[in-house]
Amino acid sequence: MPPEDRALSPRTGWTRAHWEAAADGLLAAVTPYATPGRALYHLPGGRASFSGHRSDGLEGYARTFLLAAFRTAGAGGADPHGLLGRYADGLAAGTRRPGGDGPEDWPRITDRSQPLVEAASIALALRLTRPWLWDRLDAAVRDRAAAWLADALTAEPWPCNWELFPVTVGGFLAATGHATAAARAARERGLARIETWYAGDGWYTDGPGRAFDYYNGWAMHLYPVLEAHLSADARLLDRHGSRLETHLADYARLFGADGAPLHQGRSLTYRMATTAPLWLGALTGRTPLRPGATRRLASGTLRHFLDRGAADPATGLLSLGWYGPYEGVLQRYSGPASPYWAAKAFLGLLIPPDHPVWTAPEEPGPAERADAVTALPAPNWLLQSTSADGLVRLHNHGSEDARYDPHYTRLAYSTATGPAPPGAEPDNHFGLLGEDGAISPRHGLEPLGAGEGWAASRHGVGTARVVSVVLAHGAAEVRVHAVTDAPPGTPVRLTGWAAGPVPRSELLPLHGLVAVPPLPPVATAYTARAVTPAASGRTGGAASVFVCAARLTAETRPAPLGGLVRVEVDDDGAAHTVTARWQDGTEHRVQLTAGTAQVEHRPAPAPGTAPGGTTT
Structure with a gap:
């Protein structure tokens, strides 16, 4: 890590340079586990999800690609580590024969299948890096990748935050001129379905019932607001941005003074992904928080986990657990690469380095005041x-x-x-x-x-x-x-x-x-x-x-x-x-x-x- 900067960040010592270094370290750690064509990342861990080995490998590709996208797009396409080439190779290899039995063939996207989840991360990563990756691909690779993604437009999601995965895929495909009618229909359908789960005051339930948890931040707000932001859709941003702003007034209270988020809800092995909505509010200007408080909360959480061994000291890989490995926070869908949805924490790198969220001195969070x-x-x-x-x-x-x-x-x-x-x-x-x-x-x-x-x-x-x-x-x-x-x-x-x-x-x-x-x-x-x-x-x-x-x-x-x-x-x-x-x-x-x-x-x-x- 770079030296601490206690003048700019008196509470954590961490700056944008620390976020960049953390992203680089996490991406370097997964490199040895890619298949030869880089289409799948088979991370160690001794545990497979119920979706199977091939799907778990796709998860490794998709979630680390999302991290690489935040890192490179936030640097204006600068890519000294060759990240985009790595993921372009994987895209070409994985879509060569989808659903096949070759060692790197991606599984197809079907109803309520894990590849539907991963398609959203891949589509978002492609959208963020479009000038430097997608637009430079061979036309045949683009067509194969778009065809694979298009299955997400008609696959039936589970009735929860999964409804937003077709929205995210549809936003990308519509922007690139692939299956535009189906893409726009999937976008509108998913956004309409989550309306019945909006409980007011900035809070959603994660599907029918009363499942309130962090999926509010790393899914229910994240995907609609990002879609509105990337599409420059003022109407959509007005609706969902205002909800995010209301939500953040409560959400900022869920972090302890030591950076720890509240330990409640499922998928807790995503850890610092809890910071994604904080950055999203700053990125879109839809936040009640001052810039220094936003960075203090987010950097506090990233440092909280990395200082406590969330990344294995021997391999640098995020473990299935909370600090170190811990089975008690896992679900049946948790596979070796699941923790890499922590990539969402690095959304803040999309915010320019001269933005006040990076340049303002840190301010205390609610639990400190x-x-x-x-x-x-x-x-x-x-x-x-x-x-x-x-x-x-x-x-x-x-x-x-x-x-x-x-x-x-x-x-x-x-x-x-x-x-x-x-x-x-x-x-x-x-x-x-x-x-x-x-x-x-x-x-x-x-x-x-x-x-x-x-x-x-x-x-x-x-x-x-x-x-x-x-x-x-x-x-x-x-x-x-x-x-x-x-x-x-x-x-x-x-x-x-x-x-x-x-x-x-x-x-x-x-x-x-x-x-x-x-x-x-x-x-x-x-x-x-x-x-x-x-x-x-x-x-x-x-x-x-x-x-x-x-x-x-x-x-x-x-x-x-x-x-x-x-x-x-x-x-x-x-x-x-x-x-x-x-x-x-x-x-x-x-x-x-x-x-x-x-x-x-x-x-x-x-x-x-x-x-x-x-x-x-």
Whole structure:
């Protein structure tokens, strides 16, 4: 890496030169794994995706080509390492006999197949490098490549962010005059389909249901806004650019002071791809962030992962994992080259070097500036950040995707902890215990709202209903769970954060619960030995309420948790009222009745004034 520049980048030390050097290193590392014609990249790793060896090799080509495209297009076509020649050779070899059984033949694009995903990266890379690669190819190679890509225009995507892959391919083919009618139709069809998943406030679900995660940033916003930008489509940019700008106001809060993104959702092995929407906002002028804050967040995340071993020190290859290798963040579609969708992080290289995003001094991100508890109504999340330790915590009362548990179903996530792996008893969970000792899952989530320092949801467990409310203030939380229509005496268990010694996880039973031994230690993405505190209780009638305080903190000498909040629980039989009075005078009151919750927030009075008003 080049020397640090602490004058320009006082918080990370990294500049555009560091991004260029990182891209060069990642591209150099994959070179030995190309097939002779450079059409496939068979990276090591001892794991194949369910799509098979040939598809995994195509993934290696497509995702590293995207990185090469950002690197060379951002340098105005300058290509001292011969990257474009390498990928031009691969394009010619891979499309010579698509679907054949030769050692380098690319698989065809069919309905819901992985090559559809990779076609989007290839099309985008070709579009970005068109003057230096596509326009210089032999006409026969262009025709073969366009014919291979054209299958993406009619292949049926999975009903999620995949709808945008035909959009991206269609944008390129229309721009180059290939299958223009079909290309434009695919573009309009995909953009129309994602409209039903727009939840407002800049947030999309990743398909039907309530799967809120980073696919908002590295897919749902990325492809439409890039298409609008590259096509100079002012109408499309106005619609999707405004959504991106709104989204970034929330999105910037998902990064810890150390550069770590929140550890939530699937495909987390893409790591620094989380920075793509930050750069996209700067590239298109659709961002609420100041240039120095954009670069600080993005460079902080890139450095966070590279400093912690995301690129194997022996090979330079990105591993399947989080920092180093870790199976717990992988899905069935994860193959050896999957991590190279981290290439999206390098979109910032398309921004000219003299742009303020590269020349302005770094400024602190939201998690560094002040303590904040922020409600995000669309996903029904509550974000809690503390400047003393730089941690960000997400309280999840609106996102779920049962296919990818545990990264959607937990009550909370953070920038410094990962969920316990599949098969282990869940952390950050409340459930009823069956006769076999198994704890009930959390699914069928119904959001009940999010507001000033609170978020709430409910779900069913057989005939019983569980209402869950979190109250947050500073670094502390009060977790409230009401169970109705469960047999009296049903055991329940509540668990806290799965963490190592730092940050520290605390759980303090306050009503209806007693502390029990912590769960057996497990390995998470952050530590080989995470310990999860636990508490247990039993239902006592038609409706039972369980309350505890919790905290995740990296402060060296935090104040005792028990002194930060006083909790009272009133029970009139048909309803319960839980009142939390925080140390500074702020108050939350939760009314639980008939399987629902209402929350009142009363802010701390200013010195010398009467108590403030109430919001619900």
